[in-house]
Amino acid sequence: MTRAVVLGAGIVGAACARELARAGLAVTVVERDGPAAATTAHGEGNVLVSDKGPGPELELARLSLRLWPEILHGLPDARGVEWDPKGGIVVATTAQGAEALRIFAAAQREAGIIATELDAAALATAEPHLTRDVTAAVHYPEDAQVQPSGAATALLADALRAGAVLHAGHEVLGGIVSGGRLTGVRTSGGTIEGDLVVNATGPWSGETARRLGVRLDVRPRRGEVLVTAPMPPTVFHKVYDAGYVGAVGSGAEELQASAVVESTRGGTILLGSSRRRVGFDDRLRPEVLSVIAAKALRLFPSLAGTAVMRAYGGFRPYVGDHLPVIGADPRLPGLWHATGHEGAGIGLSAGTAAVLRDLVLGREPAIPADPFRVDRPAVLAEAAAPGGEV
Secondary structure, eight states: OOOEEOOOOOOHHHHHHHHHHHHOEEEEEEESTTOOOOGGGGSSOOOOSSSOOHHHHHHHHHHHHOOOHHHHHHHHHHHGGOBBOOOOEEEOSSHHHHHHHHHHHHHHTTTHHHOOOOHHHHHHOOTTTOOOSSSEEEEEEEEEEEEHHHHHHHHHHHHHHHHHHEETTOEEEEEEETTTTTEEETTTTEEESSSEEOOOOGGHHHHHHHHHOOOOEEEEEEEHHHEEOSSSOOOEEEEEEHHHHHHHHHHSSSSSEEEEEOOOOSSSSEEEEHHHHBOOOOOOHHHHHHHHHHHHHHOOGTTTTOOEEEEEEEEEOTTTOOOOOEEEEETSEEEEEEEOOOGGGHHHHHHHHHHHHHHHHHOSSSSSOGGOOTTTTHHHHSSOOOSSOO
8 A cells, every 4th residue: 555644734734635545545644733733724714716817726726616515525524614605706996906807807707717797786785884985896606715724624534534644743854765765754753654755834845845855945925814803794705805816926025915804604804914925933013914904994994993803824835936836746756745825725725635646646637737846947946945843
């Protein structure tokens, strides 16, 4: 039986472990802390197609969107996942923004995405508390949301039911190479052998790769979210400003922020979003939280005076060309990667795991995998900045 060692028990690692275990591999999951304790626990749970233009990432998002309901249907208890196919609404508040949004939505429709422009009356019905200072609005009914930690835990539990084994609290120290091939890893808890090793350590993937003996330009990108106290129903879709797409696609180091507002099953409202490249500096910055709050209030003025219950921030795995890294590392046989999703890992995890599984088994994936290959220029551009344990 083929032995697979999956490094990382966030949602991408959990999804990969599940697919490999269900395919009959002997899977060992190695996690430095606890399952879903890092990047996954600091996300919003987005399963989106609305923020992706035509191309490989959108195809991966569409694959994931098809797979999520199938996965949930097969879980013994999916309540903790909190799957919510509530749809998304993207709005513009300037004439220039409206033009750009309409062009973007038209391109998505050409690619097969449902994107319906709403007039003022339809928008007011869909989101009665949203500002009326809107120049264009597009409804994406395919967008959904999950509870990130709940989803990751459910995927990992299914992997364990299929025979996977979890080693939590084990830090990866280095690789075991025999005959030019990676045959296992050294961890703080001992040596674990395997026929293949999957690097799914998110923002720490660059450092993990370095410890295993290769270079991988995956870096941390910081994001913050505000969480309100529970409220009566106020926001009914994922609502965000059209500037969010530009912020996601930007490679700038300085703060990129746009309004993203959505509710949770528990009644809280999540206010985002920000993106900063600050290494592994995990300090919450009041000035960043202030920008997030101000942009959210522009979309939902009625939130003024609402109590903010907490704020949190986390690191996302950033790649310069904004595409995930999925597949075998040609420089070190036995090493595979499933990382680089930045803020889209929750939604893309299901598709990523399916693509990885098919590649491992020598099958043709449901979508072309070449755009995500490891040996592309953006991934090998330079060594990832060191920092953080793995």
